[in-house]
Amino acid sequence: MxxxxxxxxxxxxxxxxxxxxxxxxxxxxxxxxxxxxxxxxxxxxxxxxxxxxxxxxxxxxxxxxxxxxxxxxxxxxxxxxxxxxxxxxxxxxxxxxxxxxxxxxxxxxxxxxxxxxxxxxxxxxxxxxxxxxxxxxxxxxxxxxxxxxxxxxxxxxxxxxxxxxxxxxxxxxxxxxxxxxxxxxxxxxxxxxxxxxxxxxxxxxxxxxxxxxxxxxxxxxxxxxxxxxxxxxxxxxxxxxxxxxxxxxxxxxAPEAKALRHIFFAEREAARGKPGRDAAPMPVDLFGVIGSGTMGAGIATAILQSGKSVVLIDSNADALAKGVERIEQAIDGGVKRGRMSAAAAQAAKKRLTVDSDLAALAPCDLVIEAVFEDQQVKEELFGKLDTILRPDAILATNTSYLDIDRMAAKTTRPERVIGLHFFSPAHIMKLLEIVRGAASSDVAMATGLSVARMLGKQPVEAANAFGFIGNRIYAAYRAACEFMLEDGALPHEVDAALESFGFAMGPFAVADLSGLDIAWHMRRQRAAERDPADRYVHIPDRLCEAGRFGRKTGAGYYRYGEDSKPQRDPEVEALITAASSEKGIARQSLSAEDIQRRALAAIVNEAACVVEEGVALRPGDVDVAMVNGYGFPRWVGGPIHWAQQQDAHALAADCARFAEEAGPTRRKGDLRVLGVDTGDHE
Missing domain, CATH: 3.90.226.10 (2-enoyl-CoA Hydratase; Chain A, domain 1)
Incomplete structure (x- = not known):
């Protein structure tokens, strides 16, 4: 037949x-x-x-x-x-x-x-x-x-x-x-x-x-x-x-099924990376990981669980011992959850080698650095690695924000430098941004995408730009939420509104969980670059100045007791009210709908900029990143799919409002690149 x-x-x-x-x-x-x-x-x-x-x-x-x-x-x-x-x-x-x-x-x-x-x-x-x-x-x-x-x-x-x-x-x-x-x-x-x-x-x-x-x-x-x-x-x-x-x-x-089909196809397309790239990935059997903190240990765990071997490096012996303990606990946790057998767990642990000397990385096929998020520290490290690793080895940085081209410039092989931005906890979170530097070769990028699939991750390719795709968009979203604190909302109101929309967690609960000091460090590093005319919310800085770094200190936007559940804190709410008063802002209550509309407009506007600038290869990649890495509700299909279902003129007005109130360095994105037809065909 x-x-x-x-x-x-x-x-x-x-x-x-x-x-x-x-x-x-x-x-x-x-x-x-x-x-x-x-x-x-x-x-x-x-x-x-x-x-x-x-x-x-x-x-x-x-x-x-x-x-x-x-x-x-x-x-x-x-x-x-x-x-x-x-x-x-x-x-x-x-x-x-x-x-x-x-x-x-x-x-x-x-x-x-x-x-x-x-x-x-x-x-x-x-x-x-x-x-x-x-x-x-x-x-x-x-x-x-x-x-x-x-x-x-x-x-x-x-x-x-x-x-x-x-x-x-x-x-x-x-x-x-x-x-x-x-x-x-x-x-x-x-x-x-x-x-x-x-x-x-x-x-x-x-x-x-x-x-x-x-x-x-x-x-x-x-x-x-x-x-x-x-x-x-x-x-x-x-x-x-x-x-x-x-x-x-x-x-x-139904709309929900259509949204989920959209994200299914978007994920499949994102995993292919840049269209037309036909380079074959190089085989990677031995990985190096530098840094045994939470992120480094998580990356090493993900690699070990995939069946590959890891050389873990940390110059601090105590930190290295703690890193090994984290890895073994994570692998044992996989056994308890039924994700791997006891025999497979033992084999995974045996594939780990630890050392304090970078020279131990010499035989590695690909090395991922996960050290302190500081541009100069990473550049110096890349210069050292260049003299140790094989000429064909790939160097990857796990940076969340920093410039990988400056790191690549410290080597004689910029074409073999890429970003591999994992999300914490690295052995659990699905998203992995594969960051393309100005000189990154097709082979290096194909290898990064192949590694992501090997580790069971959802890859999204991004160009080298501050914050890449996800963190850049999330920064705009967080900024809009901070504006709303000054304008009249309280942290629990913003979090509740966005969780009711479908986010896994509200932005202030997320900040407390990840640690307010991390973003504070980045803001201080970039303070000299900030335009004084931009709207800047001092509330998170003042929380950090008071030692409120989130859950790890028992207090951030919320206060935490022995049960680790967030509780409203009158001190924080008084601090927020005072911040509004200092700027002469008359606080007004915001409805859940207002909060959702303003937060989503910030996401969509920045997404349009990211696509316009080529940081994201395609609009669907933004949806994949936000769904898999930032808690955006999967059943909504991602922010771009959501935007395509909205009234285009109302959405465009909300985006323009966000860009205007944020200040001169925040431009309005062209929503047409996202498939949102505003009728503006100049």
Missing amino acids: AGKVHFERDGEIAVLTIDNPPVNAGSHDIRKGLLAAIDKVEADGDLKGAVLIGAGRSFISGSDIREFDLPLGPPQMPQVIAAIEGASKPFVAALHGAALGGGYELALGCDARIAAPGTMVGLPETALGIIPGAGGTQKLPRLVGRAEAIRLIAGATRVSADKALALGMIDAVEDGDLRRAAVEKARAMAGTKRRVIDLDVPEGDDAEAAAERASRRARPHVLAAIHHVRQAGKVPAREGLDAERETFQKLRT
């Missing part, structure tokens, strides 16, 4: 090969081809069964989500699955690579499931703002119980073949010839059917407790998924399947 599904005979068994490279997404053509092939199997009296298998590197990795913005015409996946279940002959799914979403639902429609080692299966639809829509919420509970199904579906969890076998999600793992094993299974099942939908749901698990846990702070689509799983086996199968499909159809065209 021509097209996307190939029909072959293997004796009395038909082999239907799904062929839609690169990942066999379940497109309309695939569904149409499968339905025709299933009909052909059923009509052929000489055939006793069939095998479904994927060509290339995967079974079906999931539905083609590009179709979700379009009307879904027939045949849809439930029709294909119904044809398999209604057939008189057994169908065996032979899984390899990925069998996710609609791909795994197709496998659930078969009479048996055999997987190759390394296969990943699961129903991760909730990550895209939808629920399984082809029987997943009704069939998975029949194999694993309602409680486990809730955990897997609500968590959008991908499951390895070995774990899937232990849970009952598949029937066997085949180390040898997968196709041959599936054909033999179909032959052995000739004359029998084992439909998952006919099975009883196991009773006696902790489904209600699992539902309660998964429901905490869950989005509406996750709550819907939980509801349908809980209904499995309690309502007639047809009723459960129809209700699930109805919910799926409603959710797939």
Whole structure:
């Protein structure tokens, strides 16, 4: 059979090969081809069964989500699955690579499931703002119980073949010839059917407790998924399947699902880096990390957990010992959370070498410095490293703000210098900015992107500019929030408004958590460059002058007790009121809507500047950075996607207001570069 599904005979068994490279997404053509092939199997009296298998590197990795913005015409996946279940002959799914979403639902429609080692299966639809829509919420509970199904579906969890076998999600793992094993299974099942939908749901698990846990702070689509799983086996199968499909159809065209699809595609595009770059990354097996503080230890942990080796350097013996302790605790924490086995943890620890002498870095392929955030300190370090490392080794800085071109100028290899800006805690946070210097080669940048993927990070490429993408935009956002303190809001009001919008934490709670002294140090370093005409809020400086550095000192914008929960502090509120009075500002209360509008306008305005200047390669990269590194709500799609849904003229006015009140060095961005049409086509 021509097209996307190939029909072959293997004796009395038909082999239907799904062929839609690169990942066999379940497109309309695939569904149409499968339905025709299933009909052909059923009509052929000489055939006793069939095998479904994927060509290339995967079974079906999931539905083609590009179709979700379009009307879904027939045949849809439930029709294909119904044809398999209604057939008189057994169908065996032979899984390899990925069998996710609609791909795994197709496998659930078969009479048996055999997987190759390394296969990943699961129903991760909730990550895209939808629920399984082809029987997943009704069939998975029949194999694993309602409680486990809730955990897997609500968590959008991908499951390895070995774990899937232990849970009952598949029937066997085949180390040898997968196709041959599936054909033999179909032959052995000739004359029998084992439909998952006919099975009883196991009773006696902790489904209600699992539902309660998964429901905490869950989005509406996750709550819907939980509801349908809980209904499995309690309502007639047809009723459960129809209700699930109805919910799926409603959710797939909802704004939240569209936003999540946007960020999905934006992340995939960001991971490719600069368009047209075809340089191959250099292999990196041995990493060097300089600095064993919180950031250095976190970076080393991430590398060790990826299976690579690290040479950790710190000239301070006590600091080095504490760094090793941090690393071992983080790795042990991964074992406790089930992210790695005890054996893998031990192996990771053995891949760590420590030293106080930079000379120990000589054999490293790539070295990342994570020392004190000071331009001169880093420049001097790069000069030393240049004389120690191999000529082909790559030097990377973990700086958050500083000029990497000045660091590169201290070496004889500026083309092999890049920025690798991790976010704390580095072994957990997903975002990694890959910073391109003026001389950074394509090989160096390709290597940085490759390292990010190796570490399980979400890379975003940025040009060398103060604060790069994320910190520069966040600085504008924080400035707008500080303006609002002077204008009449209090820290808890700003934080509450932005958390209600969907931010993981408000800006002042974040400042207390990260430490107010860090930003204070940067402001003092750059004080001479500040234009006196710019609006400058002294409140955070005065908090630092009073020794209020945040949670680590028990006081910042908030006061912290033994439970570490932030409490309003009259001293801070008095300090804020006095600051307004000193500037002659008549304080006025701000509504949550006012706060949200002003804060988001600052983000969008600065994002437009970042894209205009080429610091970000594309608008979607801004969304990826803010969602993965700064707590912007994923279900909103990022600030640019949000901006595209707003009234363009009102948003432009808010952006202009922010730029004007910030002062002469804050320019108004051109929102058109973000795809926001303000009607201004000069």
